[in-house]
Amino acid sequence: xxxxxxxxxxxxxxxxxxxxxxxxxxxxxxxxxxxxxxxxxxxxxxxxxxxxxxxxxxxxxxxxxxxxxxxxxxxxxxxxxxxxxxxxxxxxxxxxxxxxxxxxxxxxxxxxxxx
Amino acid sequence: xxxxxxxxxxxxxxxxxxxxxxxxxxxxxxxxxxxxxxxxxxxxxxxxxxxxxxxxxxxxxxxxxxxxxxxxxxxxxxxxxxxxxxxxxxxxxxxxxxxxxxxxxxxxx
Numbered sequence: 001x002x003x004x005x006x007x008x009x010x011x012x013x014x015x016x017x018x019x020x021x022x023x024x025x026x027x028x029x030x031x032x033x034x035x036x037x038x039x040x041x042x043x044x045x046x047x048x049x050x051x052x053x054x055x056x057x058x059x060x061x062x063x064x065x066x067x068x069x070x071x072x073x074x075x076x077x078x079x080x081x082x083x084x085x086x087x088x089x090x091x092x093x094x095x096x097x098x099x100x101x102x103x104x105x106x107x108x109x110x111x112x113x114x115x
Numbered sequence: 116x117x118x119x120x121x122x123x124x125x126x127x128x129x130x131x132x133x134x135x136x137x138x139x140x141x142x143x144x145x146x147x148x149x150x151x152x153x154x155x156x157x158x159x160x161x162x163x164x165x166x167x168x169x170x171x172x173x174x175x176x177x178x179x180x181x182x183x184x185x186x187x188x189x190x191x192x193x194x195x196x197x198x199x200x201x202x203x204x205x206x207x208x209x210x211x212x213x214x215x216x217x218x219x220x221x222x223x224x
Contacts (some may be wrong), residue, residue, distance in 0.1 A: 042215045
């Protein structure tokens, strides 16, 4: 089955700890995205990547880092600098960034909580 | 003014009713329009997308775009309890996608 796989489904972070959220896609999409979803806030873009070894900051990149070493994978690290990390994190992908190819498909999400 | 406005609800309707969900937008540069359904604690699922003004139908769902009024709608016919979810509109311009904040829908059995 083609799709986007996020893991783990639930994650707990201790104070001062970095944690990494996994996102893998087998849709052969070039573009991948990370969003944060908080109640009443909608989706906020953290980072996106149009191509391997390149990524761009979104609207709320502070306290987060990403890498794109393979087309299929776009892991997100929530660093200790992110002071309010509790949220639902969503990974998405699209064929590309241009109009018509930018329709995004989402993974099932990772819920991160602080211990 | 926000680029995309969507009433957060909640919207409660009885089973079998026709549901109308709406978004308005301010930027005439938007060209593709999407609707996503998101169940609680799940990722958004793409329901429909459309490019032009007019109606697009898929089963019980109809997406409507009125570019002159900058207004899009999603209609759900014969609503079912399984339609209870949050519905997000989204639209693309240039290389950017903008999401509405979502409308929570409850279908009452």
